[in-house]
């Protein structure tokens with residue numbers, strides 16, 4: 001089956017297909033009495049070159065949705081696409097390749113390899129994929145992220161904000177179809193957090209990157225083009241061009 005919103009005209013197809021999508025996605029953890037329906041039929045699309053925040057109360061299914069969409073967790077039923085690839089049909093080895101080639105990750109805990117320099121960390125995923133970095137993009141990223149003088153440093157020699165900027169460069173340098181960011185500012189002070197969010201936003205505007213971010217923070221969400229709200233594993237609304245106030249109001253409405 002094709003991706004949702006596939007249209008008849010081939011030349012329009014690529015432009016109109018979402019960067020990532022789910023259809024009737026269900027995830028049940030455990031079984032019998034202990035079963036938890038973490039996702040209960042989620043159908044959602046993430047447009048290309050859009051910055052989307054996923055929000056909702058603790059336990060509403062945000063991380064589960066992101067993990068299923070990024071191929072880090074398997075769905076119980078339903079479908080997930082990244083670009084035109086249906087992840088829910090793939091075997092493990094194919095899924096690993098899609099994750100490596102088409103998906104970028106930014107985690108709350110940075111997840112850099114401590115024995116490698118910043119530069120080596122940034123280039124590792126491309127190296128593992130046997131791809132050469134685009135030198136212009138690499139230079140652009142380290143310039144904008146202010147990492148030029150830090151490239152030979154190891155993570156332990158960098159501040160949290162610098163480590164997260166290295167993680168952002170690592171996610172973007174391979175030009176993935178989607179960057180998934182899981183609470184990317186959760187460990188940062190507000191100034192470092194604002195720098196990372198501003199950069200994610202710039203990557204959407206200037207590099208046409210697609211970014212999907214899970215966050216609890218209305219300030220972080222206000223950097224996004226759109227907020228998708230979850231409650232009890234279901235879509236519970238969305239906000240376009242969110243502001244801090246509109247996000248706070250919407251969360252209050254959900255009882256989050």
Ligand SMILES: Nc1ncnc2c1ncn2[C@@H]1O[C@H](COP(=O)(O)OP(=O)(O)OP(=O)(O)O)[C@@H](O)[C@H]1O
Nearest residue numbers: 029030036038056057058059060061062063064065
């Ligand atoms: N590995 C697991 N085994 C069993 N239940 C799980 C597992 N992972 C998540 N859950 C349950 O699934 C539901 C959704 O969890 P999830 O982590 O996706 O929520 P969340 O919105 O990301 O929460 P938080 O904001 O607290 O991180 C919760 O009830 C959680 O307890």
